[in-house]
Amino acid sequence: MTPALSGFAALGLGPLFIRPLAERGINAPTEIQRRVIPRLLRGEHTLFSSPTGTGKTFAYLLPLLQSLTDEPAEPGASGGPRLLICAPTYELCAQIKGEADFLLREAARDAGTLSLPKTALIIGGGGMGRQIEALKRDKPGVVVGNPGRLLQLAQAGKLRLRSIRSLVLDEGDRLTAKELSAETLALAALLNPQRRSAACSATLSLKKQEQLLPLMGAPVFLENAPGDLLRERIEHWALWSEERRRKSRVLRSLLAAVKPRKALVFAGPGAAAGSVAAELQRRHAAAGALHGDMEKQARKQALEDFRRGRINILVTSDLAARGLDIHEITHIIALDVPADEEAYIHRAGRTARAGKRGVMATIADAEELERLAKLEKRLGITIYPKALYQGRLVAP
Numbered sequence: 150m151t152p153a154l155s156g157f158a159a160l161g162l163g164p165l166f167i168r169p170l171a172e173r174g175i176n177a178p179t180e181i182q183r184r185v186i187p188r189l190l191r192g193e194h195t196l197f198s199s200p201t202g203t204g205k206t207f208a209y210l211l212p213l214l215q216s217l218t219d220e221p222a223e224p225g226a227s228g229g230p231r232l233l234i235c236a237p238t239y240e241l242c243a244q245i246k247g248e249a250d251f252l253l254r255e256a257a258r259d260a261g262t263l264s265l266p267k268t269a270l271i272i273g274g275g276g277m278g279r280q281i282e283a284l285k286r287d288k289p290g291v292v293v294g295n296p297g298r299l300l301q302l303a304q305a306g307k308l309r310l311r312s313i314r315s316l317v318l319d320e321g322d323r324l325t326a327k328e329l330s331a332e333t334l335a336l337a338a339l340l341n342p343q344r345r346s347a348a349c350s351a352t353l354s355l356k357k358q359e360q361l362l363p364l365m366g367a368p369v370f371l372e373n374a375p376g377d378l379l380r381e382r383i384e385h386w387a388l389w390s391e392e393r394r395r396k397s398r399v400l401r402s403l404l405a406a407v408k409p410r411k412a413l414v415f416a417g418p419g420a421a422a423g424s425v426a427a428e429l430q431r432r433h434a435a436a437g438a439l440h441g442d443m444e445k446q447a448r449k450q451a452l453e454d455f456r457r458g459r460i461n462i463l464v465t466s467d468l469a470a471r472g473l474d475i476h477e478i479t480h481i482i483a484l485d486v487p488a489d490e491e492a493y494i495h496r497a498g499r500t501a502r503a504g505k506r507g508v509m510a511t512i513a514d515a516e517e518l519e520r521l522a523k524l525e526k527r528l529g530i531t532i533y534p535k536a537l538y539q540g541r542l543v544a545p
Contacts (some may be wrong), residue, residue: 157211160186165218165263166211169255179204181374185347186212189315194346194366196321198353199374201498202474206248206319209347213315214252216345217266217290220314229312230292231266235336236319237295237329239272239445240452241472245319246270246293253291266290271308273298274445281307296324296332303339310339318364320471321348322357322491330360337364351498352491379494382501385532386510387521396484396512397428399537403510404434404462406542409480411455413499414464416484425484426464436462439469470495474502481509486517490527510535 156177157167170176178186181199188195189212199205213232220231234249236242246268253265267287271280271294280298283289284307292299292308302308316337318324324333346365350357353373362369379385388403390396404412416422418440426438437451437460455463456475463469470492478500487493493509500507511532513521525532536545 157182157186161190162186162211162215165256165259166215166252168259169252170207170211172255175204175207179208179374181205181372182208182211184372184374185209188370188372189213189345189347190216192216192345194369195348195372196353196358196361196365196369197347197349197372197374198351199349200378201351201495202378202502202504203374205349205351206245206472206474209317209319209349210245210249210252213317213345213347214249214256214266214291216315218260218263229309230269230289231312231314232291232317233299233310233313233315233340234291234293234317234319235296235299235324235333236293237323237471238468239274239295239448240439240468241320242270242272242293242295243449244473246291249291249293268293270294271298271302272445277302284308296329296336300332300336300339303336311341313340313344315345315347316340316364318346318348318361320350321361322350322353323471325357325360325364333364342366352494354491378501379497379528379530382504382506383497384506384508385497385525385530386508386535387518387532388510388512388535388537389518390512390514393514396514397425399512400425400482400484401429401432401434402537402540403482403512403542404429406537406540407480407508410461411458411475411478412462412480412482413469413475413478414462414482414484415467415470415496416464418466421484422464422466426462429462429464434462435460436464439463439465441466441468467492467496469499473499475499476502477505478502479507481507483509483511486511486513486520486524490524493524493528 185208267289268291269289348361390399416425422440423438429436439451454460481500497509
């Protein structure tokens with residue numbers, strides 16, 4: 150009697166891509182992976198949401214990479230990419246490419262004579278000439294990038310899209326926001342309408358779902374995995390600051406009191422994030438900055454230093470609020486109150502990943518505390534007031 154399949158094998162994945170997961174200690178699929186992987190293997194258009202840290206990237210990468218090895222290329226499309234993944238920021242694009250490279254590299258050990266696809270990162274701010282040369286030289290089967298640069302190269306005839314079999318919109322709600330929607334729509338219009346489509350985010354309101362539907366084929370299957378990261382695994386704090394210019398002082402005191410293993414600090418636009426990081430550095434904190442005004446290489450270095458523990462405090466704009474998976478972040482500290490619930494959710498979601506617990510602390514003045522109270526009510530969470538007294542964090 151043949152034993153029943155279990156885990157990822159029961160979803161339809163083959164050993165070529167299951168073994169790399171075991172290398173990471175991933176032996177059982179998450180809820181969203183159980184729902185999405187079979188749909189994408191069947192070629193179904195899938196729109197899905199799930200709390201941060203629940204494995205959405207692997208939910209689409211695993212079935213779509215396996216499909217690249219199972220499905221022959223379209224006649225006349227030899228050499229063109231077959232999987233196109235769009236994401237809103239350089240950092241998220243680079244992270245997705247890194248995960249695809251990991252899966253393909255590990256799978257190659259068992260592939261034998263099977264040829265596995267290469268990947269390419271196509272993002273704005275990178276050298277266009279080098280990107281064009283990489284497309285010619287490597288003939289990647291997987292292209293990851295932001296919609297603006299992808300559209301630019303496609304319209305110039307440098308990125309061949311007729312061979313695309315699958316499109317992924319990661320952080321789909323952000324890609325359909327006002328500043329990115331025109332480029333995303335124009336790019337999708339250039340693709341084969343017979344493609345398979347997937348879109349995902351931790352937050353997909355009904356309005357955002359309606360905006361994404363025209364970018365996908367029909368019918369679209371919607372999957373929303375249960376789970377309440379905000380209430381179940383994150384403790385929320387609020388600290389009062391007498392005035393905005395004194396928030397850095399409260400931040401330094403908070404860091405000294407809680408001694409976080411790894412803290413991500415949201416400090417507003419680029420100039421603000423840079424000045425807060427510089428002040429922490431002057432006081433001998435192991436801190437760095439990450440914001441959109443920095444050169445790409447400097448941003449890459451700051452993120453790498455934070456990942457590897459060379460610094461334990463990263464001060465950032467909302468650039469880092471979306472999709473980034475950085476292990477062991479214990480504390481999120483915000484020096485402002487975001488405008489809406491989605492922004493708060495994405496910020497908080499950088500901690501308490503992969504089943505761990507974390508803290509989301511907001512340092513706010515009186516006016517901002519009123520807005521934070523409204524967010525608390527709308528999100529259905531409890532935000533505990535905290536104060537700093539004689540170097541300790543206490544209830545006021």
